[in-house]
Amino acid sequence: MGLIVLRRLWFVIVTFFFWHLSYAQSEEKDLQGDFELELQFDNRFFFKDGLYESQERNFLSLAAQPEYNLEWGKGNHIFKISLFGRWDQHDDNRTHFDVRELYYQRVKNNWELSIGLKKVFWGVTESVHLVDVINQTDQVESFDGEQKLGQPMVHYSNLTNFGNFELFYLPYQRKRQFPAREGRVRFPEVVEREDFDIDSDMEEWRPSFAFRWSHYFGPVDIGISHFYGVGREPLFTGLGTESQEFFYPIMNQTGIDVQAVTGPMLWKVESIYRDTEFQDFLALAVGAEYTFSNIASKGLDIGVLLEYLYDERDDLAISGFANDLFIATRLAFNDVNSTEILGGMVYDLDHKSRLFSVETSRRIGDSWKVEIEARIFDNLQEAEFLHFFRDDSFLQFGLSKFF
Amino acid sequence: MKIVKLVIALLVFASTIQAQSPEEKGLSVARAADKADQGFESSLVNLKMVLRNKQGQESTRFMENKTLELTEDGDKSLIVFKSPKDVEGTATLTFTHKTTSDDQWLYLPAIKRVKRISSDNKSGPFMGSEFAYEDLSSNEVEKYGYKFLKNEQFNGSNNAVVEQDPVDPKSGYKRRVVWYNLDKNYRLEKIEFYDRKNSLLKTLTYSDYKQYEGKYWRAGKFLMVNHQTGKETELFFEDWDLKSGLADTDFSQNSLRRAGR
Numbered sequence: 001m002g003l004i005v006l007r008r009l010w011f012v013i014v015t016f017f018f019w020h021l022s023y024a025q026s027e028e029k030d031l032q033g034d035f036e037l038e039l040q041f042d043n044r045f046f047f048k049d050g051l052y053e054s055q056e057r058n059f060l061s062l063a064a065q066p067e068y069n070l071e072w073g074k075g076n077h078i079f080k081i082s083l084f085g086r087w088d089q090h091d092d093n094r095t096h097f098d099v100r101e102l103y104y105q106r107v108k109n110n111w112e113l114s115i116g117l118k119k120v121f122w123g124v125t126e127s128v129h130l131v132d133v134i135n136q137t138d139q140v141e142s143f144d145g146e147q148k149l150g151q152p153m154v155h156y157s158n159l160t161n162f163g164n165f166e167l168f169y170l171p172y173q174r175k176r177q178f179p180a181r182e183g184r185v186r187f188p189e190v191v192e193r194e195d196f197d198i199d200s201d202m203e204e205w206r207p208s209f210a211f212r213w214s215h216y217f218g219p220v221d222i223g224i225s226h227f228y229g230v231g232r233e234p235l236f237t238g239l240g241t242e243s244q245e246f247f248y249p250i251m252n253q254t255g256i257d258v259q260a261v262t263g264p265m266l267w268k269v270e271s272i273y274r275d276t277e278f279q280d281f282l283a284l285a286v287g288a289e290y291t292f293s294n295i296a297s298k299g300l301d302i303g304v305l306l307e308y309l310y311d312e313r314d315d316l317a318i319s320g321f322a323n324d325l326f327i328a329t330r331l332a333f334n335d336v337n338s339t340e341i342l343g344g345m346v347y348d349l350d351h352k353s354r355l356f357s358v359e360t361s362r363r364i365g366d367s368w369k370v371e372i373e374a375r376i377f378d379n380l381q382e383a384e385f386l387h388f389f390r391d392d393s394f395l396q397f398g399l400s401k402f403f
Numbered sequence: 404m405k406i407v408k409l410v411i412a413l414l415v416f417a418s419t420i421q422a423q424s425p426e427e428k429g430l431s432v433a434r435a436a437d438k439a440d441q442g443f444e445s446s447l448v449n450l451k452m453v454l455r456n457k458q459g460q461e462s463t464r465f466m467e468n469k470t471l472e473l474t475e476d477g478d479k480s481l482i483v484f485k486s487p488k489d490v491e492g493t494a495t496l497t498f499t500h501k502t503t504s505d506d507q508w509l510y511l512p513a514i515k516r517v518k519r520i521s522s523d524n525k526s527g528p529f530m531g532s533e534f535a536y537e538d539l540s541s542n543e544v545e546k547y548g549y550k551f552l553k554n555e556q557f558n559g560s561n562n563a564v565v566e567q568d569p570v571d572p573k574s575g576y577k578r579r580v581v582w583y584n585l586d587k588n589y590r591l592e593k594i595e596f597y598d599r600k601n602s603l604l605k606t607l608t609y610s611d612y613k614q615y616e617g618k619y620w621r622a623g624k625f626l627m628v629n630h631q632t633g634k635e636t637e638l639f640f641e642d643w644d645l646k647s648g649l650a651d652t653d654f655s656q657n658s659l660r661r662a663g664r
Contacts, residue, residue: 036488036491038488038489069664075661078661078664080664105661107661109650109652110652112657112661119514119515120515121514121515121516121517123516124518124519146514148514157657159652159655159657164655164656164657214656216506216656218506219504219506219519221519259519260519261504261519261520261521261522263504263521263523264521264523264524265521266519266520266521291521291523291524293521293523293524293526293527294524294526294527294528294575297526297575297598299527299528299531301524301527334527334528334530334531335531336454336456336462336531337531338487338489338490338531363487363489365462366462366463366486366487366488367487367488367489369489400489402487402488402489402491403488
């Protein structure tokens with residue numbers, strides 16, 4: 001099903017694109033194209049054997065991300081395609097391919113119209129991304145939910161003196177992929193993308209709509225958004241029992257995100273209210289980030305981050321962050337190699353469980369980059385969603401080459 | 404009678420010049436330089452940055468810079484990184500303000516995120532180079548206190564040498580000494596930067612000047628030498644496009660996202 005959709009979309013966009021291309025070439029000769037490619041090797045090592053049958057401990061994988069940008073008419077016509085593919089040694093579901101972006105964009109003075117697959121990010125906090133609802137998460141790619149699947153859309157935005165107004169028509173819902181039998185960070189039972197229903201007769205073709213207004217007032221940025229349609233986050237009921245059900249509910253979600261800067265301090269607030277037939281709840285993340293910059297004139301910046309996370313779903317929250325604190329530090333050396341380290345901990349105030357993470361990266365030469373990432377699950381309690389992953393602490397090493 | 408009036412006028416004029424303190428004279432040079440550069444409206448330029456360490460090892464970066472001139476407030480600017488490839492598409496949008504803190508946003512293309520950043524970090528290095536963020540931000544007259552030091556022949560031209568004291572306590576400098584070329588419409592020839600302990604930290608030299616639109620001087624090369632570390636950074640500017648027709652809508656968060664993609 002998904003493939004047919006992509007083919008149809010591909011056809012529409014490519015036709016549109018070539019029609020515009022021929023128009024552009026006859027009008028103006030300022031076509032600018034740019035091709036990029038990132039190849040990545042990584043190895044993920046789990047400290048403990050898997051809790052569940054068939055799980056492996058060490059995963060080698062290769063990924064490629066080619067991208068092509070084209071613009072013409074003084075940058076007022078944009079075409080972009082960005083693909084992603086990964087091969088994983090053991091996890092067949094992590095071996096996957098996705099069209100991250102494939103869209104045509106028309107810009108005219110203060111408005112923009114885009115048609116195709118796009119990625120859109122909303123939000124301000126670091127530990128959770130509550131208001132960010134447009135794209136489906138690429139679950140097998142990222143634990144922190146920052147990697148997204150391309151979302152088919154028509155996106156219109158109009159920048160006025162009263163802020164930026166955006167409208168989204170999202171004709172198709174993409175389902176999340178979960179790790180395969182051999183994979184880690186999964187539930188006791190393997191769940192496949194196809195096991196999830198959508199709470200609509202139209203299935204994936206149930207359209208969704210979204211609206212966002214965003215503006216800035218001096219040092220303050222604010223965004224208010226509303227989403228109506230198929231939730232990107234699945235619901236699980238009766239997990240582990242005979243009557244278990246997995247599905248994507250129809251939801252209304254209103255979100256607000258605010259960010260303000262006072263000197264070296266950034267203040268962040270993100271909150272949503274989600275209403276579905278099965279549950280309605282409020283979730284909130286508030287935080288601050290203070291940066292000590294250019295320490296001892298050596299160029300080193302040290303940032304200290306603190307966020308409080310609240311979620312009315314309690315233990316049912318798929319995020320697992322019902323009443324938690326996030327404490328982190330960010331080191332940026334601002335050297336020729338852009339060396340950076342981000343270390344943090346999410347601490348559950350109710351269950352005393354801890355989730356540690358360290359991410360570090362450094363460029364080598366002009367076109368290579370090494371990344372090391374570690375995630376440690378510590379003291380997870382049975383009542384929590386994350387308890388399923390209690391033995392899934394891992395260390396990952398990655399090497400990327402850019403062309 | 405007319406001649407007498409003229410003589411009196413000249414004498415008054417001469418005495419006002421005499422009476423001008425070094426501070427007033429320094430400020431008037433800075434104002435004249437600011438005025439000489441007014442009216443370029445907007446500019447568009449590609450940059451190449453070459454970083455060189457003490458051992459002579461080099462690394463190169465490419466950027467694109469757009470600037471929108473504003474007179475009632477500070478300029479707006481948008482910088483997009485083209486290389487190194489791992490940061491390609493990373494972009495910054497800055498609204499400079501004459502007396503208050505600048506507004507600044509950073510775009511991270513991998514996750515499509517626009518992030519507000521603090522503009523407090525003026526003294527930190529820009530992209531690992533010898534240029535600090537404050538060295539590259541727009542030269543608003545209000546950002547310094549001034550003191551005229553001397554007139555000097557420099558590279559065969561008559562220069563005014565003016566000391567500038569940053570108003571902002573977050574600046575990494577105690578003072579800067581600036582050479583204004585009086586024969587070439589107040590274009591900058593050289594800046595010496597003194598650190599907070601008042602010892603010479605860096606020297607910036609401008610060269611390969613070209614005049615655009617019959618008025619505006621733009622350097623083709625900036626050379627920044629750090630005397631304390633022995634490192635240096637060169638900035639090369641490829642064909643300045645002045646009065647490039649950019650508008651306010653080219654300096655929004657939407658255009659920041661588009662520029663980085």
